[in-house]
Amino acid sequence: MGELPIAPVGRIIKNAGAERVSADGSEALAVLMEEFGTAMAKEAIKLTRHAGRKTVKSVDIKMAAEILK
């Protein structure tokens, strides 16, 4: 955990329409986004192996999104 930089997450909140964003608000969303990304990546890795490959490709990510949404 803790891979995502905080500043881009703050910009995502601003782009969504926020007037102001606290540092702890950006950090909280970064944690949630990383949890979401990790869950999606774990599903994609299963699909990569299922396809007999070792490299995670966009097709694996997209199928993981279809399955988990």
Next chain:
Amino acid sequence: MGELPIAPVGRIIKNAGAERVSADGSEALAVLMEEFGTAMAKEAIKLTRHAGRKTVKSVDIKMAAEILK
């Protein structure tokens, strides 16, 4: 869109157990993560306004996560 840097997203996929990750795989997950973060931020902004504040705080993000999960 396009706020998230790609390299940290690639590390998230590696941390999840991937042997190798293609550039398009990391990009695809970055898009999904930003969509997820934007949806969560929009809900949090509604909650911020509901509480009579202008600054998005971690309590708003956490309540948005409870609502949307």
